[in-house]
Amino acid sequence: MPSTVAGPEIERLIQLLARLPGLGPRSARRAALHLIRKRETLLMPLAEAMRVAEEKIVTCSVCGNIDTRDPCSICADPGRDPSTIVVVESVGDLWALERAGAIRARYHVLGGVLSPLDGVGPSDLAIALLVARVAAGGVSEVILAVNATVDGQTTAHYVTDCLTEYPLKVTRLAHGVPVGGELDYLDDGTIAAAMRQRTAF
Amino acid sequence: MPSTVAGPEIERLIQLLARLPGLGPRSARRAALHLIRKRETLLMPLAEAMRVAEEKIVTCSVCGNIDTRDPCSICADPGRDPSTIVVVESVGDLWALERAGAIRARYHVLGGVLSPLDGVGPSDLAIALLVARVAAGGVSEVILAVNATVDGQTTAHYVTDCLTEYPLKVTRLAHGVPVGGELDYLDDGTIAAAMRQRTAF
Numbered sequence: 197m198p199s200t201v202a203g204p205e206i207e208r209l210i211q212l213l214a215r216l217p218g219l220g221p222r223s224a225r226r227a228a229l230h231l232i233r234k235r236e237t238l239l240m241p242l243a244e245a246m247r248v249a250e251e252k253i254v255t256c257s258v259c260g261n262i263d264t265r266d267p268c269s270i271c272a273d274p275g276r277d278p279s280t281i282v283v284v285e286s287v288g289d290l291w292a293l294e295r296a297g298a299i300r301a302r303y304h305v306l307g308g309v310l311s312p313l314d315g316v317g318p319s320d321l322a323i324a325l326l327v328a329r330v331a332a333g334g335v336s337e338v339i340l341a342v343n344a345t346v347d348g349q350t351t352a353h354y355v356t357d358c359l360t361e362y363p364l365k366v367t368r369l370a371h372g373v374p375v376g377g378e379l380d381y382l383d384d385g386t387i388a389a390a391m392r393q394r395t396a397f
Numbered sequence: 398m399p400s401t402v403a404g405p406e407i408e409r410l411i412q413l414l415a416r417l418p419g420l421g422p423r424s425a426r427r428a429a430l431h432l433i434r435k436r437e438t439l440l441m442p443l444a445e446a447m448r449v450a451e452e453k454i455v456t457c458s459v460c461g462n463i464d465t466r467d468p469c470s471i472c473a474d475p476g477r478d479p480s481t482i483v484v485v486e487s488v489g490d491l492w493a494l495e496r497a498g499a500i501r502a503r504y505h506v507l508g509g510v511l512s513p514l515d516g517v518g519p520s521d522l523a524i525a526l527l528v529a530r531v532a533a534g535g536v537s538e539v540i541l542a543v544n545a546t547v548d549g550q551t552t553a554h555y556v557t558d559c560l561t562e563y564p565l566k567v568t569r570l571a572h573g574v575p576v577g578g579e580l581d582y583l584d585d586g587t588i589a590a591a592m593r594q595r596t597a598f
Binding site for chain 1: 404406409414416417418420428431432436440447448449450451453454489
């Protein structure tokens with residue numbers, strides 16, 4: 197859109213919206229128009245919610261989660277098992293595990309995965325912080341809930357190596373057939389893993 | 398996401414983002430995380446751009462376009478032909494025509510199409526305003542650039558009926574094969590229209 201059509205203010209709004217994941221240039225234009233049309237009910241509340249987020253949201257200094265307090269609600273929750281730490285790549289993965297209600301434990305957000313091609317080394321991730329938490333004692337299990345990608349698995353191996361000197365169990369998520377999944381649509385690696393790790397029925 | 402995970406502030410941000418067209422609950426979560434990660438470079442500038450939009454953007458009282466001034470830059474542009482009015486359904490369609498650089502004329506945004514099923518009647522659209530513009534004189538052509546949908550064509554017929562008493566040409570966009578389009582993928586109606594309206598080569 198040439199900026200002469202609707203002025204630089206709208207153009208800037210569109211350009212910033214287009215940088216959100218899931219929105220391209222075309223859907224960013226639609227989103228901007230929608231925002232301007234719903235000024236009272238969406239544009240103003242969203243601007244305010246973003247201002248609040250910008251002001252209040254902090255990264256938890258213990259686990260790397262984001263929250264409005266530090267330590268975060270999960271680290272501060274006395275109802276959670278402090279002896280189990282679930283290691284995840286990102287806050288999004290932490291949320292996914294919480295939505296599933298899979299476990300009531302503590303978390304540790306690495307902030308990414310090791311990726312030599314992208315120049316991400318161990319010092320770029322919160323691995324030293326994890327080792328320090330384990331070294332402080334009281335942790336009996338570390339569950340590696342990293343993604344089942346090559347970089348994720350490399351990172352899992354690296355983290356395991358860093359923890360070998362401590363007396364704890366290091367586990368990882370099971371591979372297998374997704375619940376509701378059909379064998380015909382699954383890749384060979386997943387089927388092979390599901391067969392290897394078959395359980396009693 | 399249960400609100401206990403990350404607090405009601407983040408939850409509210411996600412819910413508002415999910416109301417943007419093109420974003421669902423899952424992509425809104427990703428967008429919120431992205432915003433929080435890029436606090437300085439995206440969250441703050443976007444909040445500011447939205448505040449500016451909320452404060453400055455107005456609807457043009459002449460044509461219904463949105464801009465930071467009224468009349469809008471297009472209505473105020475002396476380089477545009479004031480005798481031709483292009484009638485569009487929405488500001489998004491106006492932008493699409495401007496991007497294409499199809500014509501240097503004035504516009505008129507109807508704000509929708511006639512749709513009895515959705516309870517949209519002539520008084521809900523800016524049709525009376527269009528008739529008033531035409532009645533004021535100086536308009537020799539009205540181009541109906543409404544979408545080629547049933548409701549769009551109904552609206553085009555209605556607008557044409559409203560303009561019959563004025564001495565002007567009412568035209569509409571040509572139907573035909575999209576540039577770069579393949580016949581095999583086109584619907585029968587479009588092929589038939591393209592054949593009927595064939596031009597000398």
